[in-house]
Amino acid sequence: MVDPGRNLTMTKQTLSRWFTTEEVGGVLVVRFVRASIRDDEVVDEVRQQLYEMVGQGHRLFVLNLGQVTALASRALGVLVGLHKRLGAVGGQLVLCEVSPFLYQFFETANLPGLLCFRGGEQEAVQALTPPT
Numbered sequence: 001m002v003d004p005g006r007n008l009t010m011t012k013q014t015l016s017r018w019f020t021t022e023e024v025g026g027v028l029v030v031r032f033v034r035a036s037i038r039d040d041e042v043v044d045e046v047r048q049q050l051y052e053m054v055g056q057g058h059r060l061f062v063l064n065l066g067q068v069t070a071l072a073s074r075a076l077g078v079l080v081g082l083h084k085r086l087g088a089v090g091g092q093l094v095l096c097e098v099s100p101f102l103y104q105f106f107e108t109a110n111l112p113g114l115l116c117f118r119g120g121e122q123e124a125v126q127a128l129t130p131p132t
Helices: 040-055 073-088 100-108 121-128
Strands: 010-013 019-024 027-032 060-064 092-096 116-118
Touching: 019 040, 027 040, 027 121, 040 073, 060 073, 060 121, 073 092, 092 121, 116 121
Parallel strands: 027 060, 060 092, 092 116
Antiparallel strands: 010 019, 019 027
């Protein structure tokens, strides 16, 4: 659990037209800013950008899907691929702020047993932050 009084390093960046990123205590928080991630080109661009961040050494990811209302099934494959890629290098992925409607989409694909979900962003970051 993160100590609220602990000073966490925060660096905010905009790397994409689809999401912003912020590093919080060694956890990369990716906040999607568009409601729909359905077009094949969009899914491919998002995949490439997320995988590049893994290649740059990021290992702990929180994906905030609070603004997302629609996902292509290919996007689920990207999330599973990111989960596997991170697992292969000792990293972890947590999804947060997933709407009930979108969560049903994940359930239909039997992903809640594979992917980690948390309600809010702070809870997701805490799940990945080692205790001090």
